[in-house]
Amino acid sequence: xxxxxxSQQYEPQVAxxxxxxxxxxxxxxxxxxxxxxxxxxALTADDVKQSIERHQSPSNTQVSRGEALTIASxxxxxxxxxxxxxxxxxxxxxHVLATDVGMVTNPRIVEAMGPEQFALNPRGAGVGPxxxxxxxxxxxxxxxxxxxxxxxxxxxxxxxFISIPGAEGTLDALRTGELDVALxxxxxxxxxxxxxxxxxxxxxxxxxxxxxxxxxxxxPTADVRxxxxxxxxxxxxxxxxxVFNGTALATSALIHEDTPGLYxxxxxxxxxxxxxxxxxxxxxxxxxxxxxxxxxxNSPIRINEAIAVKALLENVGFTVELDNDKSLAEVLGKVxxxxxxxxxxxxxxxxxxxxxxxxxxxxxxxxxxxxxxxxDSRMDEALAALRTATTPEQEREIVARMQVVLDDxxxxxxxxxxxxxxxxxxxxxGLLLTRGSVLRYDKAFVAGA
Numbered sequence: 001x002x003x004x005x006x007s008q009q010y011e012p013q014v015a016x017x018x019x020x021x022x023x024x025x026x027x028x029x030x031x032x033x034x035x036x037x038x039x040x041x042a043l044t045a046d047d048v049k050q051s052i053e054r055h056q057s058p059s060n061t062q063v064s065r066g067e068a069l070t071i072a073s074x075x076x077x078x079x080x081x082x083x084x085x086x087x088x089x090x091x092x093x094x095h096v097l098a099t100d101v102g103m104v105t106n107p108r109i110v111e112a113m114g115p116e117q118f119a120l121n122p123r124g125a126g127v128g129p130x131x132x133x134x135x136x137x138x139x140x141x142x143x144x145x146x147x148x149x150x151x152x153x154x155x156x157x158x159x160x161f162i163s164i165p166g167a168e169g170t171l172d173a174l175r176t177g178e179l180d181v182a183l184x185x186x187x188x189x190x191x192x193x194x195x196x197x198x199x200x201x202x203x204x205x206x207x208x209x210x211x212x213x214x215x216x217x218x219x220p221t222a223d224v225r226x227x228x229x230x231x232x233x234x235x236x237x238x239x240x241x242x243v244f245n246g247t248a249l250a251t252s253a254l255i256h257e258d259t260p261g262l263y264x265x266x267x268x269x270x271x272x273x274x275x276x277x278x279x280x281x282x283x284x285x286x287x288x289x290x291x292x293x294x295x296x297x298n299s300p301i302r303i304n305e306a307i308a309v310k311a312l313l314e315n316v317g318f319t320v321e322l323d324n325d326k327s328l329a330e331v332l333g334k335v336x337x338x339x340x341x342x343x344x345x346x347x348x349x350x351x352x353x354x355x356x357x358x359x360x361x362x363x364x365x366x367x368x369x370x371x372x373x374x375x376d377s378r379m380d381e382a383l384a385a386l387r388t389a390t391t392p393e394q395e396r397e398i399v400a401r402m403q404v405v406l407d408d409x410x411x412x413x414x415x416x417x418x419x420x421x422x423x424x425x426x427x428x429x430g431l432l433l434t435r436g437s438v439l440r441y442d443k444a445f446v447a448g449a
Contacts (some may be wrong), residue, residue, distance in 0.1 A: 091105030208418025216373030
């Protein structure tokens, strides 16, 4: 399946149909006939089953495992038909098949190569429009078009992905023609690109940037008074002016007002330094020594965010120990693997598409991907209701309830929703934006090429 951000609907890709039972617990998928992998093997229903079982394996440490485990069992009904029985009602189940879980790989190639070598060179194992030609981590990825792609002719014959440090450097490379498409995430650079009239394919992430608080019992922020104090101390507008020159979508709310179909009118907590000082003093009087550790990666934007947050917290009585000399990978390790932090500059990043899956992964008290130690039975109940929601109205009502819970029992001092924007030159057309800022290039073209 694929998610079309223009229609905000899931659409069949190598699937031909995907049909739910009346209670949304059983889904039957029929594959397109004639779809082949890059090595010529035909795609079958049994391949789908084996590929998804690979994601479900306990050896899979990626977040895709959580998505795949919504499937309790799979039955191959014929060479082109699979029946999925879920572990509960899930009206948005097509989301699972629009993520990594639905990017089916040829099980015969995976087995022959072994997982480590396959990860470096999966040539011939996919049913997409391109084959991997070169994979040089940190340098470039080069892909070439298939001449027998089942979806029809592919116009752009070669895709080359490179990494350029910093948003301004990336935007400059687009201006000079070194790039045709650039993924930007820093608000000032996005604002510049739009002022210059460059093409824009953007994705809005709620809870996009803020201060995440570790609620584990061993941390100072296990005390909800301190978590409320941090939320009251962080001023989204001040961070926006200092770090983003006023170009960010400043908000303390779970859902930004520009979010189509999901904003319920619930505002986030207010900036209230007097309340923050009172709560800090209460915690000090209860025996806390006043010190808190703040972690951030060493990218320029994160360093500036951390410095701004440190000043806001110290303004209300915190003693902040700032650690901002680590790479993003090191920070990811400390947060996701070691859980060794008090506060971290972080973006949970919730999009409309796959909302329950993203929120449940991070806020459910039983989730192994809950890096925050967050546990609130009211949130667990709201998440259970969100999974079974069938209308936008139901989703809005549930998300409004979540805002109330987060006001009373916060886990993040949010200061901005965030946009990612695939900006592109005028000579590029036919790009399709799907979930999570991912672009599809199978119908893309370059004018004059």
